[in-house]
Amino acid sequence: MAERYELQTQSGKGKMPMVDRTPTGIPGLDEILSGGFPRGRVILLVGGPGTGKTILTSQFLMNGIKTYGENGAFVSLDESKSHYYREMALFGWKFEELEKGKKFAFINASPLRHMPGEVKIGRQAIGRKDFSILSLIEGIKTHTELINAKRVVVDPVTSLIFQYPEMVERRTAILDLVDALVKTGSTCLMTTELRAMGPTVERAIQLEEYLAHGVVILSNAKVGKTYNRVLQVEKMRETPIDMQPRPYKISGNGIEVFPKETIFVD
Numbered sequence: 703m704a705e706r707y708e709l710q711t712q713s714g715k716g717k718m719p720m721v722d723r724t725p726t727g728i729p730g731l732d733e734i735l736s737g738g739f740p741r742g743r744v745i746l747l748v749g750g751p752g753t754g755k756t757i758l759t760s761q762f763l764m765n766g767i768k769t770y771g772e773n774g775a776f777v778s779l780d781e782s783k784s785h786y787y788r789e790m791a792l793f794g795w796k797f798e799e800l801e802k803g804k805k806f807a808f809i810n811a812s813p814l815r816h817m818p819g820e821v822k823i824g825r826q827a828i829g830r831k832d833f834s835i836l837s838l839i840e841g842i843k844t845h846t847e848l849i850n851a852k853r854v855v856v857d858p859v860t861s862l863i864f865q866y867p868e869m870v871e872r873r874t875a876i877l878d879l880v881d882a883l884v885k886t887g888s889t890c891l892m893t894t895e896l897r898a899m900g901p902t903v904e905r906a907i908q909l910e911e912y913l914a915h916g917v918v919i920l921s922n923a924k925v926g927k928t929y930n931r932v933l934q935v936e937k938m939r940e941t942p943i944d945m946q947p948r949p950y951k952i953s954g955n956g957i958e959v960f961p962k963e964t965i966f967v968d
């Protein structure tokens with residue numbers, strides 16, 4: 703179900719044309735995103751270990767199915783299906799039932815990390831790296847068509863990307879993946895690990911952040927003696943955004959963002 707929002711320009715005087723949004727349904731997050739992610743785009747979720755990347759992306763899929771009637775696919779590069787289902791059931795999210803009803807697909811792409819050195823397709827011998835990207839793209843295409851997915855998650859792309867130490871190769875691999883995701887026609891989230899400090903400290907911008915259509919960062923900010931979980935939208939094409947880091951919490955209901963609260967960092 704498409705949601706359309708009128709976007710105010712920054713001065714508030716003119717209005718940008720209506721843009722289709724994909725609401726996340728995550729409390730507080732749609733407010734920061736002017737209604738949701740731009741439909742059909744590929745968004746990168748960057749975060750350190752345990753910051754909630756898998757929970758946030760799964761909540762996006764669950765809300766899509768339950769609230770907006772949009773089927774979803776989860777492509778996992780680090781977890782088995784049984785492990786994932788068990789973890790998500792702790793939040794009351796029964797993906798197994800939705801899979802049986804053909805509303806959800808789990809694509810286990812973790813074996814792609816353990817490919818042998820060279821693979822033969824027909825007569826052509828291709829390297830392990832190219833094969834893993836090709837298989838991933840093929841798997842995404844087939845499964846999303848089968849369930850008519852409107853939302854797709856790839857979690858996490860870090861190990862795939864790191865197979866390419868050469869910048870030119872890495873850029874091509876990321877662009878191939880982004881292209882394949884765009885071709886599904888779905889609104890897509892890919893996750894990647896944060897490889898430097900949070901928003902308060904200068905960090906190295908990763909190549910994939912330039913190539914994705916939008917970037918959201920999850921990190922920990924030190925406020926006095928305590929650490930706070932903070933979410934920051936770094937960029938989002940076709941969307942006026944709130945760029946302030948905003949606190950979020952993880953509980954038994956999943957993620958909740960507090961779009962009106964400010965983090966004071968010393």
Ligand SMILES: Nc1ncnc2c1ncn2[C@@H]1O[C@H](COP(=O)(O)OP(=O)(O)OP(=O)(O)O)[C@@H](O)[C@H]1O
Nearest residue numbers: 749750751752753754755756757758952953954955
């Ligand atoms: N019921 C809960 N209440 C509060 N926090 C929780 C609850 N369940 C999980 N968490 C928090 O969520 C974190 C895990 O979230 P998630 O697996 O989505 O993170 P991630 O960013 O995907 O991590 P990784 O880098 O390991 O893949 C845990 O570190 C824990 O702090």
Ligand SMILES: [Mg+2]
Nearest residue numbers: 755756757857
């Ligand atoms: Mg994870």
